[in-house]
Amino acid sequence: MIDEVHMLTGHAFNAMLKTLEEPPEYLKFVLATTDPQKVPVTVLSRCLQFNLKPIAPQVIEQHLQTVMQAEGLASQDFALGFISRAARGSMRDALSLLDQAIAFGGVNSQVALSEQTVRQMLGAVDKTYVLKILAAIADVNGAALIKVCDGLRLEGFSASATIDELTRVLQRIAVLQATQNLSPHVSDASDPEIADFKILAQALPADVVQLIYSIALHGRQELGLAPDEYA
Numbered sequence: 001m002i003d004e005v006h007m008l009t010g011h012a013f014n015a016m017l018k019t020l021e022e023p024p025e026y027l028k029f030v031l032a033t034t035d036p037q038k039v040p041v042t043v044l045s046r047c048l049q050f051n052l053k054p055i056a057p058q059v060i061e062q063h064l065q066t067v068m069q070a071e072g073l074a075s076q077d078f079a080l081g082f083i084s085r086a087a088r089g090s091m092r093d094a095l096s097l098l099d100q101a102i103a104f105g106g107v108n109s110q111v112a113l114s115e116q117t118v119r120q121m122l123g124a125v126d127k128t129y130v131l132k133i134l135a136a137i138a139d140v141n142g143a144a145l146i147k148v149c150d151g152l153r154l155e156g157f158s159a160s161a162t163i164d165e166l167t168r169v170l171q172r173i174a175v176l177q178a179t180q181n182l183s184p185h186v187s188d189a190s191d192p193e194i195a196d197f198k199i200l201a202q203a204l205p206a207d208v209v210q211l212i213y214s215i216a217l218h219g220r221q222e223l224g225l226a227p228d229e230y231a
Contacts, residue, residue: 005031006038013040020046054089057081063091064098073102074112082118085168097122125157125165131196133166134173137212138203149230159229163220169197170213176201177209 002008008016020029020043031047033039061084068075083101087094101107105117119126129152136144152162176197204212223229 001030001032003032004034006033006035010040013043017042017046055091056089057084057087060084060087060089060091060094064094067095067098068113072109073107076112076115078115079113079118082115082122082124086122086124123158123161125152125162127165127169127193127196129157129162130165130169131200134169134200134204134212137208138200153230160220160223163216163223167213167216167220169200170209170216173197173201173204174206174209174213177206 023029029047031039031043036044036049061080064080064083065075068080079101080098083094083097086097101113101118101121104121105111105113107113107117118124129148132148133145136142136148152159172193176194180201201209
């Protein structure tokens with residue numbers, strides 16, 4: 001097994017090519033890469049190519065729950081969800097983050113892995129702040145909006161993490177608005193976040209949600225250009 005095979009030199013690929021063409025019966029080559037465009041066509045043509053996709057956060061969260069149960073450990077709502085999203089499709093990274101969170105929070109069989117512990121470790125923003133931001137926009141209350149931002153600054157939350165959570169919430173609200181007339185299964189009633197999202201989905205027009213989402217996406221890219229992240 002050769003990881004990040006695209007890092008090999010041209011001479012190394014040429015030396016390996018003959019073995020790839022006629023490998024011994026007992027041997028299988030597994031060439032892993034995150035940049036297949038850099039692998040020579042002569043090598044690719046002699047391989048079966050499998051494009052692996054990032055694992056969905058829901059699947060990662062289910063597996064983390066299985067791991068926690070097997071270890072006799074408990075977790076609060078959303079704690080594993082934060083880890084699943086932070087892993088960005090990698091089960092290996094998710095398990096590493098879970099291990100770090102357990103060590104960071106001193107979790108044992110009597111103490112559950114808390115949402116606050118995971119937020120603190122990842123630097124994730126409490127969703128409450130984002131809901132307050134959107135509520136202030138819905139009420140056209142600039143003073144309340146500035147107050148929430150000041151609270152974020154005092155708590156030491158990064159502006160980029162705030163925008164990430166803001167875009168996540170806005171996307172959920174947009175989907176809820178687009179599917180509100182469909183069958184109930186589209187909005188899972190067991191989702192503990194759904195009640196807050198329904199309130200904002202009714203308070204904010206769909207075009208305003210899209211506008212804020214667009215501003216947030218552009219703002220995320222332009223943070224490095226601002227004299228102050230919170231500005």
